[in-house]
Amino acid sequence: MDTLRLIMRELDATTSRLHQDGENQNGAWTTAILGNLTCLGRNQDPPYFVCCSTPDSDCGEWLYDLCWLVSSPWMKRPDWSMVQQVHLVVECEWGQTVDEVTYDFQKLLLARSRYKVMVYQDWAAPDHRELEPFMRDCIAHWEEPPGSYLLARYLNAEGRFEHMIV
Numbered sequence: 252m253d254t255l256r257l258i259m260r261e262l263d264a265t266t267s268r269l270h271q272d273g274e275n276q277n278g279a280w281t282t283a284i285l286g287n288l289t290c291l292g293r294n295q296d297p298p299y300f301v302c303c304s305t306p307d308s309d310c311g312e313w314l315y316d317l318c319w320l321v322s323s324p325w326m327k328r329p330d331w332s333m334v335q336q337v338h339l340v341v342e343c344e345w346g347q348t349v350d351e352v353t354y355d356f357q358k359l360l361l362a363r364s365r366y367k368v369m370v371y372q373d374w375a376a377p378d379h380r381e382l383e384p385f386m387r388d389c390i391a392h393w394e395e396p397p398g399s400y401l402l403a404r405y406l407n408a409e410g411r412f413e414h415m416i417v
Contacts, residue, residue: 254339254366255401259414261287262370262403266412277345284343284370285317292319292339299338315358317341337364344371349382356386365398372405383415390417 265287269280285303292299299319304312319339340362342355352371359367369386373379383402390397400417 255368255399255416257291258288258339258366258368258401259403259412261291262412262414266405266410270410280345281316281343285341288317288341295319303341315340315362316343316355318364337362339366339368340364341368341370344369346371347374349379352382353385356389359400360389360393360395362398363395366401367398368401368403370403370405372407374407387415387417 262284265280265283269283274280274283282305286305286307289301289303289305289308292301300310300322301308301317301319302310302313302315303317308317317340318337320334321336321338322334340359342359344352344355346352352369356369356371359369371382373382383404386400386402390400397417402415402417404413404415405411406413
């Protein structure tokens with residue numbers, strides 16, 4: 252299964268578990284999502300080296316909320332590590348302003364990774380309706396090869412994620 256579809260499935264499953272547990276705190280949602288994506292990355296074949304702030308990751312948060320990395324096979328020194336490829340980067344922003352979300356989204360534009368995921372939530376504010384078209388336009392007009400993006404917007408009123416692959 253494609254990486255982004257695996258992540259979509261994991262986000263939906265995480266949402267179901269959090270709703271069952273009655274959890275509604277942003278920090279708990281972030282921890283659960285990043286923890287589950289850490290496990291997902293480690294269970295790939297071959298497993299990815301995962302960087303994020305959860306206790307079970309391979310290292311702490313590095314550049315993004317979460318990264319799946321491939322280490323270089325040519326590095327022969329056991330005390331050094333060199334990143335050969337960044338397979339996935341994730342930004343998770345629950346902020347209530349467009350500025351908070353676009354700040355994290357713009358970091359994804361700079362990422363040299365095959366897959367980029369933006370997790371955010373919608374709010375009733377009118378300018379939030381403009382976020383998705385804004386992000387799609389940014390991706391379309393970015394000069395670097397874009398990779399594949401997953402925009403995962405949590406719909407507060409419906410209690411579920413809406414996924415868009417760009």
